[in-house]
Amino acid sequence: MIEVGPIWDRVFMVGGPGLSHPTDCCVYLVDAGEDLVMIDSGAGPGVGQIVKNVVTIGYSIHQIKEIVATHCHIDHIGGLAFLKGLCGCMVIAHDRDVEGIELGDARLTAANLYDLDYDPVKVDIVLKEEMETHSFGDLEFHFIHTPGHTPGSIAVYLDLDCGRVLFGQDVHGPFCDEWGSDINQWRRSMEKLLDLEADVLCEGHAAIIKDRAEVRRHIESQLRRYQNL
Ligand SMILES: [Zn+2]
Ligand SMILES: [Zn+2]
Structure with a gap:
């Protein structure tokens, strides 16, 4: 069972189904010393609970x-606009998905499927490269362009004292x-993730896997699942 709280070293779980709102993806928080960095923001209706969860684990929302x-x-x-208004944080996304985030087309954002209203926000740091590294607080965040699910999908990884954590x-x-x-781009993107040999995989909806061999098996099983598409 997934709970609010620590996952691995400086990584925490602060939102997701059962933790903030059923429509939310898994929302993670990284303690980068001076900065807290949040990975994704949920669908919107649960953002108040995500804020409470951040406070519950002992942080101030203004550190984000x-x-x-x-x-x-x-x-x-969906939670970006509220969180940006609350803590004035910068939003980071890949160039190819900026249109959806800044203009909020209901099909690009899939808001039509969720029957939710989306409040668009400006993207402050636009990622354009295949791979980029940015320092926040005392950590280096490595961003990899992993198109397939959407054209601007990205994965993030960190090399922490106890191993490599991948937010896939x-x-x-x-x-x-x-x-x-684009399924073919997605296959290539999954190969990039396999090459990282991450020790921990924080997935977007269900799995948190804390074993390097299991992380590999999980990604390979997804590749097999769609092999006939
Ligand atoms: Zn998702
Ligand atoms: Zn998605």
Whole structure:
């Protein structure tokens, strides 16, 4: 069972189904010393509970300086506007998903499927490269462009004292023409994630895997699941 609190070293779970709201993706918080960095923000209706969860584990919401939007779907970006208004944090996303985040088209954001309203926000740090590293607080955040689920999907990894943590988010797909999904790009993106040999995988909706061999098996099983598409 997934609970609010520590996952691994400086990584915490602060939101997700059963923790903040049923529509939320898994929301993670990284303690980077001076900065707290949030990975995704949930769908919106649960953002107040996410804030409470941050406080419950002993942090101030105003310590959040950056939020990474791993892609432009509402279950990941719906809480951005509220959090940005509350703590003035910077939003980080890939260039190819900026349109969905800044203009909020209901099909690009999948808000039509969730029957939710999305409040658009400006992206402050636009990622454009295949791979980029940015320092926040005392940690280096490595961003990898992993298109497939959406054109601007990204994964993030950190090398912490006790190993490599990968925020793979929507590793499991799914794929839809309205989102600009591309299964062949996704396969190449999953190969990139396998090459990282992460010790921990924080996925976007269900799994937190804390074993290097299991992380590999999980990603490979997703590749097999879609092999006939
Ligand atoms: Zn998605
Ligand atoms: Zn998702």
